[in-house]
Amino acid sequence: MNIPIEIDNIYKFNDQLLFELYQWWEERFPLSEYKQYIMSFMFRNIRGSTQYQLHRMEIEINEFVRKLVTRINQKPNSSVRKHYNPQFVLFPDLPVYKKNVSYSKQLIEVNSGLHYQGICAIRKDCRLKKDIKDHVLENTELYLPKYGLIERVHFEKITGNLPKVVDYIFKQLLRGNFDPQQFIYLPKSEAEVIDKHIRK
Numbered sequence: 001m002n003i004p005i006e007i008d009n010i011y012k013f014n015d016q017l018l019f020e021l022y023q024w025w026e027e028r029f030p031l032s033e034y035k036q037y038i039m040s041f042m043f044r045n046i047r048g049s050t051q052y053q054l055h056r057m058e059i060e061i062n063e064f065v066r067k068l069v070t071r072i073n074q075k076p077n078s079s080v081r082k083h084y085n086p087q088f089v090l091f092p093d094l095p096v097y098k099k100n101v102s103y104s105k106q107l108i109e110v111n112s113g114l115h116y117q118g119i120c121a122i123r124k125d126c127r128l129k130k131d132i133k134d135h136v137l138e139n140t141e142l143y144l145p146k147y148g149l150i151e152r153v154h155f156e157k158i159t160g161n162l163p164k165v166v167d168y169i170f171k172q173l174l175r176g177n178f179d180p181q182q183f184i185y186l187p188k189s190e191a192e193v194i195d196k197h198i199r200k
Contacts, residue, residue: 094112
């Protein structure tokens with residue numbers, strides 16, 4: 001699987017690149033077959049450099065996804081059933097200024113506002129029949145343990161206007177605020193086949 005991003009042009013934001021990202025996502029995860037969500041991972045305070053914060057956040061997200069995958073697919077490593085695994089494309093993100101000043105201040109008080117945001121795609125015919133938001137809320141102790149660094153996870157269901165969603169999700173990457181190497185594609189078995197020039 002190849003996400004249509006080249007290192008040489010990642011910082012040259014243009015409509016063509018955005019269209020390629022949208023086309024890739026639409027072909028890979030059609031809304032007719034997948035339930036899709038914009039999701040955000042918000043974290044408790046992590047001391048250290050931005051690089052260290054991102055490293056710790058990725059570890060926590062990996063653990064969250066590991067637990068979720070087994071609830072959706074009993075045999076996630078099976079070559080016959082791996083297409084039932086939920087897919088995550090996540091990028092580092094920073095909060096945007098809100099008219100509500102107190103709300104904006106709250107967003108940047110922890111980790112200078114740094115968090116992860118992206119898209120989650122789950123096949124409609126998977127074994128998890130509940131909405132993923134309800135499932136996570138009903139199993140908070142499993143997914144958001146008190147000893148963990150993830151404070152909360154926000155889900156917003158995607159029902160249409162995918163070009164606008166892709167623009168919104170990929171904004172930080174396309175603006176050059178973060179390195180392409182810092183994106184997360186899960187499960188790992190799928191991530192390993194992403195273009196080498198992005199992951200290395």
